[in-house]
Amino acid sequence: MEIKVSLGAIEKASKDLSNWGRWGPDDQIGTLNHVTPEMIAKAATLAPKGKVFGMGIPLGSTGPQNGLFGGRWNPIHTMLATGTDAVAGRFDDPVSIRYADDVIYMPVQAATHWDSLGHVFYQDKMYNGYDARNVDSGGVHKLGMEHARDKMVGRGVLLDVARHRGVDWLADGEGISNDELDAVAAAQGVTIGKGDFVLIRTGQMERCYSEGVWGGYAGGDAPGVKFENCYWSQEKEIAAIASDTWGVEVRPNETKECNQPWHWVVIPAMGLTMGEMFYMKELAADCAADGVYEFFFAGPPLVITGGTGSMINPLAIK
Amino acid sequence: MEIKVSLGAIEKASKDLSNWGRWGPDDQIGTLNHVTPEMIAKAATLAPKGKVFGMGIPLGSTGPQNGLFGGRWNPIHTMLATGTDAVAGRFDDPVSIRYADDVIYMPVQAATHWDSLGHVFYQDKMYNGYDARNVDSGGVHKLGMEHARDKMVGRGVLLDVARHRGVDWLADGEGISNDELDAVAAAQGVTIGKGDFVLIRTGQMERCYSEGVWGGYAGGDAPGVKFENCYWSQEKEIAAIASDTWGVEVRPNETKECNQPWHWVVIPAMGLTMGEMFYMKELAADCAADGVYEFFFAGPPLVITGGTGSMINPLAIK
Amino acid sequence: MEIKVSLGAIEKASKDLSNWGRWGPDDQIGTLNHVTPEMIAKAATLAPKGKVFGMGIPLGSTGPQNGLFGGRWNPIHTMLATGTDAVAGRFDDPVSIRYADDVIYMPVQAATHWDSLGHVFYQDKMYNGYDARNVDSGGVHKLGMEHARDKMVGRGVLLDVARHRGVDWLADGEGISNDELDAVAAAQGVTIGKGDFVLIRTGQMERCYSEGVWGGYAGGDAPGVKFENCYWSQEKEIAAIASDTWGVEVRPNETKECNQPWHWVVIPAMGLTMGEMFYMKELAADCAADGVYEFFFAGPPLVITGGTGSMINPLAIK
């Protein structure tokens, strides 16, 4: 499909794709409702090799944050007790357990993470019609991360766009159309189904790692899905979408009228769960090697009450 | 078995149960080595109902920390952007995405968490013989949490000690013997196997929730396994052990010579992975209802480089 | 004067005492404008003994915060480098400076502090008519602490209400009238002048220290000035007012219609700078001993850009 992205297109898509009320007036998990226990049970059969891929990136000072978006920073990890303390005798009078302890301070979206549905507003509203003022300095009082505590499990499918194009990575600014996603799936011999957790690999993160610099990642330009993806994601009835970029959608954005137009629709109108900064290198290599692009997916969020998201280490199990 | 717990008993057990070198001189994951891909593949078949239980407790100011142990505090969650900001027009000039963002600051062991093997020392040594001075203010340079990023998956088994005793919860200070664990397993019709993730339910956390106060949880008295459990865990070759208490082992401790004697052995000598503050209420009810105490377990840690552990939301999938 | 405190009385006082526009439409420091260089020069002559009193309380985990107000917590102080690290050899390869370093995390109003004029709103407005929406998650964009960076200097006067009453401390809930403040000044032989920094001692903090528990301090009941004090402070044209309590005004408040009625007026209407949790014990003893209740005052705030206040260690120099 061809969409001229604009505020008008956002408005139209917000109406076309609204899931408000679809799962009742009190729903707080949106498209995660697509997943049924049967799907989970079936998905669990997709792990015959017993091979596990952790897709979380390391949390520490060398992470991708650079202040480009939202003033986020990299995880700050400090210690409360150390082995050097122990050797120095800190725990010896009286004789106590010798231990180390530590603290982490980070924006919940600073590394590999889920967005909760409380992360983005359209005008003064949140998904399912909740008032945006439900999110104040005290936290996300509606649509917080905690509602998905036991929901991030099901069939995972990798769409390896970079490999399908025959490149190590897409260049920043390259958009991924709905047709291309379908073509990738077809070429991989996999069908996207209702309730799937769809992982889209652009290779951008691997480029950053190979170059040793994050550059505009996170906050700057990136390959990613085109705005039209909102229609695709709705039609396929997927549970969630994730990518190896910081924001899933293509950057620079397809319009000058606003930034992040796809986000404006998929979170507030559809209630689509979104994952960002998933590390997919070894998973993708394994899929290419055995030709199997589906797997058991388990990506539990931390139960951050009132969170706009959660840092995670999502697992693909094949 | 009957052990008079003492510093001497710790020393003996440390020798009896040492896994140093068992998986090579560079090993950093200890008993997680017991888990094989075959076990994982087989464990994935234990989810026929597709029912998911998230065992992480909420991260927020109402958590269990009270300063009793290590000066830990409850998660502090603050906002970087809000819906009230959005409604006030903060994102309108130029027109930008209306979003909320947030930050969390917490000791990694303040709520439901794994201990990494870098958390506890015996004398000046860590598991596998590493020098304790590998843990300084810069972090855990050996045996950090990151080494287990893709390891916390396998067969889970619940040992519901409280239900076996016919009580809602064990009282603080009540110890759980090896014989009792075996009896619980037998009564439940389940066998503890090599590479299992063993979850021990005492009911203590449920008592706290039902009473509405955390009291001495975390840091104070608790029901839990007796010191002798280190022999049981080694013999069974389990991958990991977890409980619904803050420290797995019984409190007050079984000796006055030191605190947390079981920890002194299982982490530094054995390299046993340990989970704490697992919320098990609904899982336990389900197991009691269907009589099935084994399940697929997926408890991915965050990839906290140099972490003494990680907050988690571990999943049991039946 | 006798005022029946109510929302109506607040509204009336807000009109009676408004300083909006008094120092121009762009003013951001309110009553600190009362201080002139001549006053400062003269105040500097009030230090003939060269005796210095630091009135900041220690910043650390044993502070007064208990969650009663605003979810504030006590300062969290963690290390980035330690002497135990140094002795363990952390800085020896290559040979580098052996040092310790540390971090502090705290609400700016958690201990001894100034409020900035951006701290309190009346309806949708701030002092001088600024819109309250100038304070968003990005900070205090008008009336932030930074505007007072070189303003907190002048003549200090202690009004030792507790000593005047002949008690070690006033009981929680005891109000201090304008007449009493005048009587204390008269008895002390001191006159409150334009541009003064007025320090009011109730003894409450000393009671807490002597009892070893903070109890309702901060956030609960306290002795303090009555609502009518807003008229007194305006008439005297003082620069700032401070006390040894957490909120200057008496608690329980004098009305049930709202909390902290005096704050509603003195910050948004008058632009009065306010200091809280000043430790005055030794200063007060010295004043009682030599009969001199005026001194040179220097209480520089940190230059917290966009801050609602700043933690401080204000000095009285006699």
Added chain:
Amino acid sequence: MEIKVSLGAIEKASKDLSNWGRWGPDDQIGTLNHVTPEMIAKAATLAPKGKVFGMGIPLGSTGPQNGLFGGRWNPIHTMLATGTDAVAGRFDDPVSIRYADDVIYMPVQAATHWDSLGHVFYQDKMYNGYDARNVDSGGVHKLGMEHARDKMVGRGVLLDVARHRGVDWLADGEGISNDELDAVAAAQGVTIGKGDFVLIRTGQMERCYSEGVWGGYAGGDAPGVKFENCYWSQEKEIAAIASDTWGVEVRPNETKECNQPWHWVVIPAMGLTMGEMFYMKELAADCAADGVYEFFFAGPPLVITGGTGSMINPLAIK
């Protein structure tokens, strides 16, 4: 004097300049002992104009930290309550005070600050012979910042090296000799006396502000005093030394054998209090204009118990 800087020269200076025991075995403030009440009283007479200069730099995300030294970062300032919340009605049910509140998270030495004497070790020792292991993850248990809570007051003298050289700023790497300090003082018509707080202006900070980039500030190259300054500071019996650079001493350092050689001596051997990142532009302009380079100095530290230092906003009052 000519010193070939080396580990040997450090060792020699540490012996030559040791103040261990000079003020008793329990002393924790070092050269601040040089200040007497008489000096303070006299210093207070140096403020005839009543003009105040705040020398603290703004605390916020645009500060000078860049990770070059010690992994320090710029102050992180987040909100707990906002005006946008207030306007959205957060405080209206029940009717409560409408307020904003906020938090700061920062290394205590990330901006304008004092070093405490617990900041630097020589071998395994601190100033006055204390064992370096008194500084562990729990904080600085000897020589912490709290001991100086009422000590940072006295006569301030500005030595405007940049203006004396006729430049806006010294270039990075330019050293300042003892002879030059004496020449500057002589040219300015001021004598450095016992107990003085000596402020050395290189102009580096002003260069950074004028260029709009911090570059290697903090952590990289800088103009500053030569190693030999330790002899000068000891001979003059000054109370403290401060500069407008991040580390007072010249960078690159005068030796390859170690970094920061001057620090190795002045803190552990002498117990010299040191201030860094003092903003001096307006003060220096005023001194140049009226030819008066002495003033009343008040730079109270926060009472950070166990701190390696404290962020400050020190005042010069002329």
